[in-house]
Amino acid sequence: MWWLMGKLQFLYSALRKGRVDREIDDELRFHLEMTINENLKAGMSTDEATKDAFKRFGSLTRIKESSREVRRGITLESIAHDIRHGARLLRKHPGFSFVLVITMALGIGANAAIFSVVDSVLLRPLPYERPNELALIWSSFQLMGASRAPSSGTQLQEIRDRSQLLKDVAGIWVGNGTLAGTLEPEQVKIGDVTTNFFSVLGVKPSLGGSFTPEKDGNGLKEIMLTYGLWQRRFAADKDIVGKGILLNGRSFTVVGVLAKDFVLAFPVDANVPMNVQAFVPFQENIYEGPKDLYYIRLLARMKPGVTIEQAQAEATSVATQLRTEYAEYKKENLQFNVVQLHQDVVRDIKPALLALFVGAGLVVLISCFNVSNLLLAHASTRRKEIALRVAIGASRSRIARQLLTESLLVCFLGGVLGLGIGWVGLKLLLTIRPEILTRVGSVSINLPLVAFVSALTFGCGLIASLAPLLELRKLKLIEPLKEEARATSGRAKQRTRSLLMVSEMALGFVLLVGAGLMIRTLVQLHRVSPGFNPSKVLTFEMIPAGGLSQRRTSFVDLCEQKLAALPGVEAVGAISHLPLDDYPNWYSPYAPEGIAEDQKANLLADYRAVTPGYFQAIGAQLIAGRSFDKHDTAEGHPVVIVDSMLARQTWSNDSPLGRRINIERFTDEGFANGWAEVVGVVEHIKGQSLLKSIRGQIYIPYPQSSREHLSFVLRTSQDPSALAGLVRKEISEIDKTRAIAKVRPMEDYVSRALAPTNFTTVLATVFAVVALLLATVGIYAVVSYSVSQRTHEMGVRMALGARPANILRLVLKEGLALTAVGVTLGLAGALVLSNYISSLLFEVTAKDPLTYFVMALVIPLASIAACWRPARKAASGNVLDALRK
Amino acid sequence: MERLDLLQGTLHLLVLKTLSQGPLNGHALANRIKLITEDALHPGEGTLYPALYRMERRGWVRSKWGLSENNRKARYYKLTSAGRRQLELESKAWADISEAIAKIMQTA
Numbered sequence: 001m002w003w004l005m006g007k008l009q010f011l012y013s014a015l016r017k018g019r020v021d022r023e024i025d026d027e028l029r030f031h032l033e034m035t036i037n038e039n040l041k042a043g044m045s046t047d048e049a050t051k052d053a054f055k056r057f058g059s060l061t062r063i064k065e066s067s068r069e070v071r072r073g074i075t076l077e078s079i080a081h082d083i084r085h086g087a088r089l090l091r092k093h094p095g096f097s098f099v100l101v102i103t104m105a106l107g108i109g110a111n112a113a114i115f116s117v118v119d120s121v122l123l124r125p126l127p128y129e130r131p132n133e134l135a136l137i138w139s140s141f142q143l144m145g146a147s148r149a150p151s152s153g154t155q156l157q158e159i160r161d162r163s164q165l166l167k168d169v170a171g172i173w174v175g176n177g178t179l180a181g182t183l184e185p186e187q188v189k190i191g192d193v194t195t196n197f198f199s200v201l202g203v204k205p206s207l208g209g210s211f212t213p214e215k216d217g218n219g220l221k222e223i224m225l226t227y228g229l230w231q232r233r234f235a236a237d238k239d240i241v242g243k244g245i246l247l248n249g250r251s252f253t254v255v256g257v258l259a260k261d262f263v264l265a266f267p268v269d270a271n272v273p274m275n276v277q278a279f280v281p282f283q284e285n286i287y288e289g290p291k292d293l294y295y296i297r298l299l300a301r302m303k304p305g306v307t308i309e310q311a312q313a314e315a316t317s318v319a320t321q322l323r324t325e326y327a328e329y330k331k332e333n334l335q336f337n338v339v340q341l342h343q344d345v346v347r348d349i350k351p352a353l354l355a356l357f358v359g360a361g362l363v364v365l366i367s368c369f370n371v372s373n374l375l376l377a378h379a380s381t382r383r384k385e386i387a388l389r390v391a392i393g394a395s396r397s398r399i400a401r402q403l404l405t406e407s408l409l410v411c412f413l414g415g416v417l418g419l420g421i422g423w424v425g426l427k428l429l430l431t432i433r434p435e436i437l438t439r440v441g442s443v444s445i446n447l448p449l450v451a452f453v454s455a456l457t458f459g460c461g462l463i464a465s466l467a468p469l470l471e472l473r474k475l476k477l478i479e480p481l482k483e484e485a486r487a488t489s490g491r492a493k494q495r496t497r498s499l500l501m502v503s504e505m506a507l508g509f510v511l512l513v514g515a516g517l518m519i520r521t522l523v524q525l526h527r528v529s530p531g532f533n534p535s536k537v538l539t540f541e542m543i544p545a546g547g548l549s550q551r552r553t554s555f556v557d558l559c560e561q562k563l564a565a566l567p568g569v570e571a572v573g574a575i576s577h578l579p580l581d582d583y584p585n586w587y588s589p590y591a592p593e594g595i596a597e598d599q600k601a602n603l604l605a606d607y608r609a610v611t612p613g614y615f616q617a618i619g620a621q622l623i624a625g626r627s628f629d630k631h632d633t634a635e636g637h638p639v640v641i642v643d644s645m646l647a648r649q650t651w652s653n654d655s656p657l658g659r660r661i662n663i664e665r666f667t668d669e670g671f672a673n674g675w676a677e678v679v680g681v682v683e684h685i686k687g688q689s690l691l692k693s694i695r696g697q698i699y700i701p702y703p704q705s706s707r708e709h710l711s712f713v714l715r716t717s718q719d720p721s722a723l724a725g726l727v728r729k730e731i732s733e734i735d736k737t738r739a740i741a742k743v744r745p746m747e748d749y750v751s752r753a754l755a756p757t758n759f760t761t762v763l764a765t766v767f768a769v770v771a772l773l774l775a776t777v778g779i780y781a782v783v784s785y786s787v788s789q790r791t792h793e794m795g796v797r798m799a800l801g802a803r804p805a806n807i808l809r810l811v812l813k814e815g816l817a818l819t820a821v822g823v824t825l826g827l828a829g830a831l832v833l834s835n836y837i838s839s840l841l842f843e844v845t846a847k848d849p850l851t852y853f854v855m856a857l858v859i860p861l862a863s864i865a866a867c868w869r870p871a872r873k874a875a876s877g878n879v880l881d882a883l884r885k
Numbered sequence: 886m887e888r889l890d891l892l893q894g895t896l897h898l899l900v901l902k903t904l905s906q907g908p909l910n911g912h913a914l915a916n917r918i919k920l921i922t923e924d925a926l927h928p929g930e931g932t933l934y935p936a937l938y939r940m941e942r943r944g945w946v947r948s949k950w951g952l953s954e955n956n957r958k959a960r961y962y963k964l965t966s967a968g969r970r971q972l973e974l975e976s977k978a979w980a981d982i983s984e985a986i987a988k989i990m991q992t993a
Contacts, residue, residue: 024934027911027960030953031930034912056930 082405089406096378097410099777100371104414104464105421106770107367108456110360112422113429114763115452118353123448126265126342129202130304134341135311136270137169137298141332146587146604148269148337150294153217153286155322155329156194159298159336162318165306170200171286171296174272174584176543176709178739180246183233187541187741188277190247191264195220195281200301208241208256211281217288220281223252227260229277248543249737252280267344269688270297271584292328293671295584299341312338352760355837359514359767362507364460366771369500369507370778371410371464375403376471376497377785386472400469407465408458415457419445422453425766432759467496494786501775501782502822508768508775509826509859510833515768516851517834517844518761524843525757530750531643531685532579533619537746538720539578540727541711542738549634549668549706555735556702556710560611562730563714568723571715573614574702577606578711579687580749586707587695592650593660593675605646606687606697607664609705615641615682617713618746625657625680632701638665638676639701645684646696656681663698665705676700690753691842713746720745760840772858775822776866783815784870794874804875811871812864819863823856830855896936897945898979901964901972904946910959911937937962945971 032053039049090097125131139155140147153171160169170193177190191197195211198204207230211222223245225234234240244251266272286296302311315336323330346353386399423445542559544552556574564572577586586607595603612628614620623644632639640663647656656678663676688694702710716723724743731740751758787794794807834846844851903909903917915933940946945968953959964972 023960026958028930028934030910030957030959031912031915031934033957034953 079405082402083409085402086406086409090409093378096374100374100410101413101417103367103370103374103774103777104411104460105417106774107364108411108415108418108453108460109421109425110363110767110770111456112419112449112453113426114353114356114360116422116426116449118357119448119452121349122346122353126345127261127263131202131342132340133167133302133304133306134201135300135302135308135338136267136341136344137300137315138337138339139294140335140337141604142335150270150584151296151298152291152294153282153289153296154291154326155294155334156296156298157287158322159300159315159318162321163300163314165303165311165314167301167303168196168200169298169300170194170197171282171298172197172266172272173282173295173297174276176541176583176741177248177278177280178543178737179233179278180249180737180739185737185739186233187543187739188229189273189275191272191276191279192282193279194286197279197299198224200299202301203258203262205256206259207238208254210256212255216281217285218281219283219285221250221252222255222281223247224256224258224279225254226258226262226277230257247278247280265341265345266297267347268582271582272297273582290670291326292332300338308338308340312336349756351837351839352756355514355840356760356763356767358833358836359511359764362511363767363771363774364456365463366504366507366774366778367414368460368463369504370774370781371407371414371460372467373497373500373504373778374781375407375410375464375468376500377781400472403468403472404461404465407468408461411457411461411464414460415453418457419450419453429759429762432755432762467500470496497782497785498818501778502818502825504775504778505819505822505859505863506825506829508771509823509855510830511764511768511771512855512858513826513830513834513851514837515761515764516855517837517841517846517848518757518764520844520848520851521840521842522754522757522761525690525754528690528843529683530579530690531620531683532746534746534750536716536718536720537618538714538716538723538727538743539711539746539749540724540743541578541583541709541741542731543708544706544710544738549703552706552708553634553703556611556706559712559731559734560613562734563712563727564613566714566723566726566730568716568718569714570717571613571617572712573617574611574710574712575614575618576609576702576705576707576710577687578713578749579618579685580690580753581711583709583711585688588664588671590664590698591662593662603650604695605642605663606695607705608697608699609666609702609707610699611702614699614713617715618685619715620685621683623681623683624655625678627680628699628701632703634703634706636701636704638674638704639679640676641680641682641699642678643682643684643697643699645693646698647681649696661698663700665700666707667705676704690750691757711742757840757842772862775859776862779815779819779863779866780870782818783811783867784873786814787811787870787874791874807875808871811874812867815863815867815871816860819860823859826859827852827856895979896932897940898972898975900933900936900940901945901968901975904962904964905969905972908951908961908963910951910953910961912959913953914962940968943971944968 035053035056036046036049039052040046044052090100126134128134137151137159138148139151141149150173151171156169156171159166163169172194173192174189175192176187179186179188193211195213195216198210199213205224206227208224210224212220225240230236230240234245237243240254241256242253244253246252264272264274264276300311302308315338319329319334319336323334544555544559560572560574563569577583587604588607590603590605592603610628612630612632615622615627625641628639628641640661642650642656642661650656650661651659657680659678660675661678662673664671664673682699684693685697686693687697714720714723714727721744727743728740731738794802797807797810798804830852831847838846899918900914903914903921909917911930911934914937915930937946937948941948941962944965946962947965948960948962950958951961
């Protein structure tokens with residue numbers, strides 16, 4: 001912004017300059033000629049007449065200069081002059097200037113980086129048509145405490161039919177599918193959607209069209225490809241629309257290809273991941289399916305002008321109607337939660353981003369105070385110069401402008417450098433890559449960023465020049481001129497600078513506490529067991545051969561046997577829902593025997609179908625009872641293993657072994673309920689997030705509930721990635737048409753789950769370290785200036801018998817006194833502000849005494865380090881030299 | 886008579902007073918002041934023009950290009966109503982000061 005203003009003024013003045021200068025020239029020439037004429041009339045020779053006229057005029061340039069200044073006011077030239085003057089000063093003190101510019105660059109860089117993220121995640125609208133009209137509708141089953149649950153096809157249709165305020169409602173569910181054809185079979189994420197999905201989302205394909213809308217619910221064999229899949233698997237075939245491709249053994253007609261920049265932006269817990277490769281209409285008729293099979297995520301487009309509150313009110317009344325009309329919904333006390341899509345997508349990351357944004361704000365404030373402080377120290381060495389300039393006629397506003405220009409110049413250089421630092425920093429930061437930041441992927445220096453950095457730079461220039469400007473107002477003309485080098489200069493100034501320094505330390509302390517709490521969170525996350533042991537574990541996804549349950553079971557059996565024989569494999573197992581994976585969860589009610597009828601709907605559990613080897617392979621802890629074995633077949637006695645969380649919740653301290661519970665199973669006829677006996681208890685496994693445990697888990701032997709999606713788990717004695725090739729080969733030898741996907745170490749899932757916390761922690765730590773560094777520089781500047789001002793006093797003290805140690809202590813005491821004030825203020829600030837990040841913390845409270853204690857030590861230590869050199873210098877000073885000054 | 890140094894405020898007063906009798910160009914203005922004060926007060930060109938521009942900025946005088954007696958293009962200065970008010974103010978202040986100074990001079 002600053003440079004733009006400069007540019008404008010430049011153009012304007014350049015245009016004006018010609019006219020004004022010409023006029024002044026014309027007028028003065030007229031005057032000269034008239035004088036010469038008079039002289040000639042008075043009898044002088046031409047030569048004499050001209051000489052005399054010029055003599056009387058005095059210096060022509062000086063007149064022009066002052067005339068111009070009067071006639072034009074603030075001009076480009078004076079600004080250019082100020083900038084040149086400022087630049088000369090900066091060049092003259094390269095070390096000093098370097099510190100100034102780096103200080104500013106660090107502050108602005110931190111802000112530039114975090115702003116890029118905030119802009120692309122929070123501010124930039126989602127890449128859909130009129131994204132503000134898009135809303136998610138979650139089913140809420142209050143009795144079970146599930147407020148963000150998916151819905152059934154019946155619910156989708158009822159809302160669509162009954163709503164006046166919604167233009168349309170679409171549904172999506174993401175599963176896996178196997179692409180076949182001439183190339184190797186490949187397993188990919190497939191989005192099952194209602195045919196209106198893309199028109200509701202407001203996305204136009206870049207090739208072809210969308211699904212035939214009228215055929216919704218008819219198992220339409222149409223498919224839409226994402227740009228990436230089209231490029232990769234179909235060699236960007238321009239004529240692909242209308243061709244058939246094989247998905248799960250059936251032919252689907254390609255109707256369209258999505259645009260390159262298409263993204264699927266859904267909240268994490270919707271289990272609609274971004275890496276969906278293709279979309280097909282629901283193959284089952286969702287409107288005729290079970291009314292209580294909740295798996296579809298509802299996406300609504302509101303009519304223009306409808307607010308979320310209105311849509312929510314309407315959805316609430318629809319829910320009331322549905323509860324009276326359907327026994328299923330009455331039993332579960334169905335409600336709807338309507339939330340804006342964008343708000344919901346950023347729901348998890350927003351608090352962290354805002355906290356980091358505030359953190360960056362504090363950093364840049366410290367930068368400003370620091371620059372202010374350094375300029376002030378510098379200004380006092382320039383007091384004579386300034387006083388002299390005022391004395392010989394420079395107006396104070398002119399000097400103020402000069403000071404402002406200097407500080408703006410520093411901020412401008414800092415801003416340019418900061419933009420670079422921010423850009424590089426962000427690139428590095430994105431290597432952590434929490435999934436939500438995918439949209440930030442292509443980091444670029446774009447217009448909003450440049451605008452933000454410009455505004456910030458300008459603001460910083462103003463803030464940083466505030467203290468020196470206030471000083472200027474107090475400047476007395478005579479004193480600095482009289483003042484000798486040693487003068488015990490302005491107590492008031494020292495106060496301003498101490499104030500700045502104390503503020504820096506207080507802000508620094510707040511940042512340190514924030515970072516400390518995040519680090520503690522990360523440590524806790526690493527320390528707390530997720531309930532399994534991810535090291536040396538390889539996993540992959542596969543859809544076992546289709547058809548009946550029995551066929552699947554024997555196929556899985558065969559795979560396990562073959563995989564177990566691979567070198568280095570210690571244990572093999574499989575599970576329908578791998579911990580920390582983004583595959584849609586399977587959770588349903590369960591009921592222990594003897595529970596009161598009215599309590600029945602209250603209990604929810606995560607269901608998992610596992611093979612006998614799973615627990616050993618993943619490294620889960622069996623607490624009581626037995627694991628599954630080969631006798632737990634489809635025909636065998638129905639059994640389950642529950643986790644410690646569910647056991648405690650259901651039976652408190654009584655042993656669950658031998659008890660019967662009513663559970664859900666997946667059979668050849670779909671989901672069915674039945675009784676099963678608890679035969680074992682395992683340690684709870686964190687299924688969705690490392691930060692929180694949501695529900696207890698029920699494990700069913702795979703033959704008794706053979707879900708069509710499976711993740712295999714291999715515990716190995718070596719690097720698990722090294723086994724990937726062998727695993728692929730083995731599976732393709734068993735069945736050439738089987739595709740496997742996501743062949744990756746279990747540790748990948750863990751680090752992905754840690755990524756958001758890592759991201760926040762790394763940024764918070766960087767901010768805190770920068771803040772600490774800047775505050776230390778601030779202390780150093782203040783103390784060394786104060787020492788240099790008091791050399792004489794120190795000399796006197798030493799002459800009177802003070803030992804170097806006394807002097808050392810004296811200086812340190814001064815620095816530490818200020819530090820104590822800063823830390824106290826920071827403590828108060830941190831206690832208040834840390835509450836805002838408590839949602840980001842894990843097993844650490846916002847008032848964690850350890851963090852506060854450590855950080856309260858760090859600042860004084862930094863302060864001592866900063867004071868040490870000036871203090872030593874003061875103490876080692878030669879008495880005579882000091883007195884002579 | 887010896888030439889006197891001019892204080893800036895005095896120069897304003899002189900210019901305003903001289904222009905109150907009618908518009909003049911810079912050269913004529915300088916000559917007129919010289920003439921009336923019988924060469925005692927002689928504003929240097931170096932101070933006259935910046936003073937004129939300053940007064941124009943303050944709105945006391947307005948200027949426009951015109952023709953001089955010998956048909957040359959020259960810039961003419963004319964008193965505005967604000968200038969007239971300023972003249973009244975300054976002449977009164979001047980009268981007060983000179984009266985006060987005169988009194989001092991008599992007693993001393």
